[in-house]
Amino acid sequence: MSETPNKVWSRWGDELRKNRQRAGKTQAELASCVKISRPQLGKLEAGTRTPSLDISGALDDSLATGGVLQHLWGELHAREEIPREWRDFVILERQATEIREYQPLMVPGLLQTEGYARTLLQQGSVDDDDEHVERLVQARMERLGALQRTPLTFVVDQPALERVVGTKDIMRAQLSSILRLSSRRIRVSVVPNHSPQRPLVGGSFRIMALPSGGMVAHCEHLLGQVVVNSPKDVGKMLRYFDHLQSEALSPGASRDLIQRMRGDLG
Incomplete structure (x- = not known):
């Protein structure tokens, strides 16, 4: 019985076949090498077997591709494992050279613990079953690990960290x-409750710098996100972010304040 090719991994298999043929190797010869x-x-090659990152690297080395298969594996792995509603967003996130994010209502997704994220998703996904919620939780937990070197700057309103999500234990773990x-690469600044010059911003947003030198922004709303790529509009959002950061x-x-909030939870 023939196996059905996976639509996602067939593309990787086609790239493997193309590079193998370019190198003048048979399937048997290349299989022996790796x-x-x-x-x-x-x-x-047929797309009926999912490759691993390690085998992608071994094949790249044997075929002298310069890392083509590993790069494609990373792109396709995101598409395969991340829920559809997050795919384009997370793929773009992983390409960013720097990310700035403002959150007035909750802990930014990249900083959320599993317990905090699960509580939010269960409360906000009334039409989703438990399995789908768990997929969303795991996808959210994997995001930060994929950004090992990306500078991240977060500006968060104080009430977002004071609001107890789930239980005090969940919130204490989240603040911890x-x-x-918090580090040089991950900077968290809190806009205190008393900040009279704080600009009024309707909701959360993030700005991502891309390898091309351009920037793209996302504004969140109840049903999803709006992508903003107009230089004029992104520039305006950058100014808002700078003003918020100056009030933070x-x-x-901010660490001292977060430590006090954690202590207040008992």
Whole structure:
């Protein structure tokens, strides 16, 4: 019985086949080089077997592709594993060279703990079953790990961190996690309750710098997100972010405030 090709991984298999043929190697020869069976290599090329990152790297080395298969694996893995409603957003996020985010109502998604994220998603996804919610939770948990070197700057309103989501234990763990994550690369600044010059912004937004030198922004609303890529509009959002950041406490003073809020939870 023939196996049905996976639509996502067939593209990777086509790239593998093209590079193998360009290198003048048979399936048997290449399989021997990377220490897998010829039938297994055939399934990889046909898209009926999902490759791993390690095998992608071994094949890149054997075919001298310059990392083409590993790069494509990363792109396709995001499409395969991330829920459809987050795919384009997360793929773009992983390409960003810098991310700035403002959140007035909740802890930014990249900083959320599993318990905090699960509570939010359960409360906000009334039409989704438990399995779908768990997929969303795991996808959210994997996002920060994929941004090992990306500078991240968060500006968060104080009420977003004071509001208890779920239980006090969940919120205490969440605040502790923010304190652990805060570093030179991950900067968290809190806009205190008393900030009379704080600009009035209707909702959360994030701005991502891209490798091309351009920028794209996302504004969140009840049913999803709006993508903003007009230089004029992105520039306006950058100014809003700068003004909010200027009204926020320094990262050090923000840590002190978060520690006090955590202590208030008992």
